[in-house]
Amino acid sequence: MKVNVYNLKREQVGEIDLSDEVFGAEVKEQLFYEVVKAQLASRRAGTKATKERSAVAGSSKKLYRQKGTGRARQGSIRAPHHAGGGMAHALEPQDWSYRPPRKVRIGALKSALSLYAKEGRLIVLDSLELPEIKTKAIVDALGALQAGKKSLVVDSASNEKLVKSIRNLDAHQFLPPEGVNVYDLLRHDHLVVSKEAAKALEARCLR
Template structure:
């Protein structure tokens, strides 16, 4: 089985971690990953865009010319949708783009995204990541030691660690999330995933539990 190197805060090797992509997901389904990412992006859309109807565009409501006697077609308003500068006939209204996929599908997609990081060598392990107080300078130093300072990075922690979040929030292209809150979009949006063995253990435990339940359901 492949072994990942575990580093300390100075970038030195302090151990190894054995993991297979299949420990997280039986296979990587690109269609499911695509569906999950599109859903998360759609749910982030504000949906407040709209175009103006003839009632909203600026312009006079005076009749352009008399009804009869000119030889022209009847015309009532300069704001009509058939005229330049007029309103849209079928105007775009405010809309809600959000929708949802099954919870188990989203959980599986998140594990597939992490498994793809393992498969592609885009996952870095650090033995522990903690600060006594928020210190951006120290966080930058750790990322430099690990070689993670030149690409977009997602830091996954074993729980809510405010000092880690505050130390990284002002660094460009770096985001922090508890392992329990990772999703397909957050994982795939970053080039590299930095995670502790403890957090990865949590993900593996949930993955094995989910796979066991799926196996039982299929056999019943």
């Protein structure tokens, strides 16, 4: 598929041929659910924990003799029914992360990229080189590109001027091609990529 290529002033400067398999694929929304659910599950800390009877402080000596006191039999001050005792069925740290099959992950990424292209929210630039490290420079550029609301900007991680200019913005995010993921794609309105980054994304989905 042919996609227009713009400069930072949104002037068309050419075209780029992108793979229909990556940017023109069928949008399978059910894959979004599977992959985003896995991403968010993997972010869970899973560190909540409470102490069971073996972990709390206290003597393990039997409180009093077994028979003859007229009281119920007690074995330890650390038992759950005593004040300061351990929890019954204590919570333990848990790893919630899991990884969907590669076909599902790549299929969801292709669907997300194709959704941007289909809805006209994909903006390919000949270059994302800024004249200096300045937040206002990237804000003005995104405004000129009509992508000023909430954008995901993708270029090489070596583009230091871009990385440092965009990092103070809450509504916009920078990612290198190898870091682009379904969750971040779905939560932005526009995808702004350099020609090189677009080809890197294409290669990543086809390898």
